[in-house]
Amino acid sequence: MSMASPRSRIPGAVNGYEARWEQHNIERRLHILRAAVELLEENPLGADLPVRQIAERAGVAKSVVYRQFSGREDLDRRIRSYLIDHLEAVLDAQLDISSGSVREIITRTVRAVADWMGDHPNLAAFARSGPPADGPDSVDAISSLKIRISERSRELIETIARTMDADSAALEPVPFAVVTMVEGVLAAWVADPGSRRPRAQMVADLSDYAWYILDGVARTASITVDPDRELAEVVAGLRGGNS
Template identity: 60%
Template sequence: MSITAKRSEESRSASGHEARWEQHNLERQTRILEAAVAMLEESPAGAEIPVQQIATRAGLAKSVVYRQFDGREDLDCRVRAYLVDEFSRTLDAQLDISTGSVEEILVRTIRAVADWMTDHPRLNEFARTGPIAVGADIDAVSGLKVRMSDRARELISSIATLIDVDDSAFDAVPFAVVTMVEGTLTQWVGDPEPTRDRSEIVADLARLAWFVLDGAARSAGVTVDPTAELSAVIAQLSGQAACRA
């Protein structure tokens, strides 16, 4: 074997070893994060869970936790990031515009938020206690609101492009709707004697969100039936735009 070939083989071996070690660390981090989330769910409001208990739940030594994370603050941030990522995937699935009417998409997305806040109060509380990265200046929930606003803005922009409509009328809509939904549900969840049940508050918020979207759409010269399949509406409006071109 030539020196060049030998070095190439050694390089591949080292690269493979690094990849396996990185995967090993990733698996350990996931175990730790999952353990922390499980213990949060079981803990009383405001309780801080000792790192040792998290390590034990994950089946690891406490020293392993500190090798995977740069201290308690980093661990807490990563737990919040894990929660936000998991919840974002849930919301992305509900925002799938390929199936359902605008009304159905709004209801199922807002219901997912209401379900998470109601069924996981301890996780919701913890997500508000700090950022998803050490040194970040907004808490995890605020960051999630920005992320979902950006996602909604991307969807609206893509639809506007397909139907050849200026999307500037919708600039403020995503954040306004996301903020309204989150703020209203936070107040509702915190009310010890709410006057509306979960289905009613979801329906109310979906209706209000539609009013905002409909107003922006009409100002852009577009009228949409909120009960019609959105993919069919987009196809129809896109065809009309092609005829105008």
């Protein structure tokens, strides 16, 4: 007759052990991803970066990497997800409408993108080289992030439009158009080592362009917003006027 181990006879102990083991695996995967990102920062090898080097930087055996990820493609997709999830969190903080005017919100968001792309060109190139872990094969990680940020911005615009009892239909494609413009221009700027335009000037110009687009389309929907007034005050005032 077989004898069950003491742990197997205690459900709580088993669940606790499994939870600790899963947490251990999560931490190990994050450690490997961070090691891969460090190596990508140092050289532009991208998908050609040997798994052996990633394992060495993480301080684990190569076999451990393949136990944590189903293969090289899975590892690369997880790295891209790690990169854009971090950038998305940064951008979400900058898009917070509780602080700042429309102009300030746009400017700090554009600056965050410019800083990341300018300071981490290898990471930006790798994120653009393929899909993230949670996206379709046909959409690269940067495009996936643009869609996410566009949806986040569209929700913000729709909230303001509803507050003003205005039709936001005309504004629906604007966030993706603005996000695509900003990312495309900055990508070309980063790729041109001979560019004479300093980062601060690029941020200022792109922020102005983004505002011109938003303002022009908003006016067609009978929405007028002072770009230099605290947005939270504007929205609160509109709500008060419509209550």
